[in-house]
Amino acid sequence: MSVIERPPMQSALPIYHKSIDWDALFERYPVPDVFERTRWRWSADQIRAFQNEQFLDLMQTGWQNEFYRRRWSAVGLEPGDIGNIDDIVKLPMFDSDDIKKDQEENPPFGLINGDVHKRMQTTPMKLQTSGGTTGKPRPTLYAPQEWEFNGLTHARVLYICGVRPGDRVQIPHTCSLGNAGWCCYKACHDYLGALPITTGTGAVTSSRRQIEIAREWGTNVWYVRPEYATQLAKVARDELNFDVRDLKTKFLGCGLGPDVDNAFRNQLESLxxxxxxxxxxxHEMGMGAFECQHQSGMHFHEDSTFFEVVGIEDGKAVADGEIGNMVCTILHRRQQPMIRFNLRDLTRIVATDRCECGSCFRRMQKMLGRSDTMVRIRGVSIWPQACLPAIKSDSRTTGEWLCIAERNVRDGVVRDEMTVKVEVRDDAPGWEGLKEHIEKRLHSDLGLRLNIELVPEDALMEWSNRGREGKPKRILDHRFEKK
Incomplete structure (x- = not known):
């Protein structure tokens, strides 16, 4: 009895791997080694032309999106008013507060995401959230192209920094609703031939076990929060009598924040x-900016995201070299488009020429802090993250600090004060002169005398992210609380 052959039945399910034209995707956005040999070395004119092409295509999506159509129409714009990327300044900016408002009024995902239920009938979707730095985490949706870019942009960065097939990359970020762990996992697994060791944070895999795994399985690259990297080195020394330098690590990939004098970097490199x-x-763009091996500024990821730096107060473009808010337009996003999204992260552009690495991708200094965490103390604007260089200027500190703003009323006079709590290492040789040193350095850096309170190691663990999810909290503003 013969078996009758029948043609395979076509699935009606939204299968992920059939939802992308992979050849077209990689032709437009090359994989890491091809990217490094080609687009990474384009001239500034070539980059701008590509950005313009992508931007005009993105604008068609924008006009079909109710969130943007309402915002743009409200300021009198019509589709024909945007002829090229130079016209982007005509579009109103928005920020995370606008997304939260949209999602509260149009739950759960907002007008910015369109009809999610309908689209899921034909398109696989992934849900992630912001880190909740400025409040309740907000949901962000990814269609397949957006999800791939999380891995692809991260893979390009790791490749340029030196990751190659066979490397073993330890990832102390949990693959959960946050995005960092997923980005690095996909980069290694899907695009680099490197082994992702997804240990998760210290809350998932203890710091001691993190080090044991690295020794046993040959970890030679880490993608890790810098504060946790110092904690890992301490645990290795104190609990395992092991020097992490013996791991022979290629490099650490970290978000160093406002480490303008490289004190934090130098400490980590020494450890x-x-x-x-x-x-x-x-979490919206994936990897947006990064250092190449020459470390002369952080290259914007120019072909996937268009960056502007604008004034904190007026929203107008600032000159290169001046500090302002980063505004991004993510050129590849079609699910939850991001067009002139004010990140409210502070930086300045430090270079637009060709780097020694061969790239013309513009370079920013560092992420200097968040403008929405700024507080005014006696008329002076203070960004809590700007305390980092002073805190790191003395090796006796753990590098952890917390700013506390309070309002005092004495004899009818209102006076705002800020106290900076600073952790001191348990093995510090002594505390003598440390308080005075930090006070003097902060006065020099910030232009204001602040109160310094030295506290023992781990006293600020509640607000730190050492081994846990999320970013550290650096400011508690008690001035407007009811008493």
Whole structure:
């Protein structure tokens, strides 16, 4: 009895791997080694032309999106008013507060995401959230192209920093609703031939076990929060009598934040005996800016995201070299488009020429802090993250600090004060002169005398992210609380 052959039945399910034209995707956005040999070395004119092409295509999506159509129409714009990327300044900016408002009024995902239920009938979707730095985490949706870019942009960065097939990359970020762990996992597994060791944070895999795994399985690259990297080195020394420099690590990939004098970087490089590359990303764009091996500024990821730097108060473009808010337009996003999204992260552009690495991708200094965490103390604007260089200027500190703003009323006079709590290492030789040193350095850096309170190691653990999910909290503003 013969078996009758029948043609395979076609599935009606939204199968992920059939939802992308992979050849077209990689032709437009090359994979890491091809990217490094080609687009990474384009001239500034070539980059701008590509951005313009992508931007005009993105604008068609924008006009079909109710969130943007309402915002743009409200300021009198019509589709024909935007002829090229130079016209982007005509579009109103928005920020995370606008997304939260949209999602509250149009739950759960907002007008910015369109009809999610309908689209899911034909398109696989992934849900992630912001880190909740400025409040309740907000949901962000990814269609297949957006999800791939999380891995692809991260893979390009790791490749340029030196990751190659066979490397073993330890990832102390949990693959959960946050995005960092997923980005690095996909980069290694899907695009680099590197082994992702997804240990998760210290809350998932203890710091001691993190080090044991690295020794047993041959970890030679880490993608890790810098504060946790110092904690890992301490645990290795104190609990395992092991020097992490013996791991022979290629490099650490970290978001160093406002480490303008490289004190934090130097400490980490001394602890680990390897290079530390600064990286900057958000959950919407993936990896947005990063250092190449020459470390002369952080290259914007120019072909996937268009960056502007604008004034904090007026929203107008600032000159290169001046500090302002980063505004991004993510050129590849069609699910939850991001067009002139004010990240409210502070930086300045430091270079627009060709780098020694061969790239013309513009370079920013660092992520200097968040403008929405700024507080005014006696008329002076203070960004809590700007305390980092002073805190790191003395090796007796753990590098952890917390700013506390309070309002005092004495004899009818209102006076705002800020106290900076600073952790001191348990093995510090002594505390003598440390308080005075930090006071003097902060006065020099910030232009204001602040109160310094030295506290023992781990006293600020509640607000730190050492081994846990999320970013550290650096400011508690008690001035407007009811008493």
């Amino acid at each position: 680990w005996g390897c290079k530390v590359y600064d990286m900057y990303g958000t």
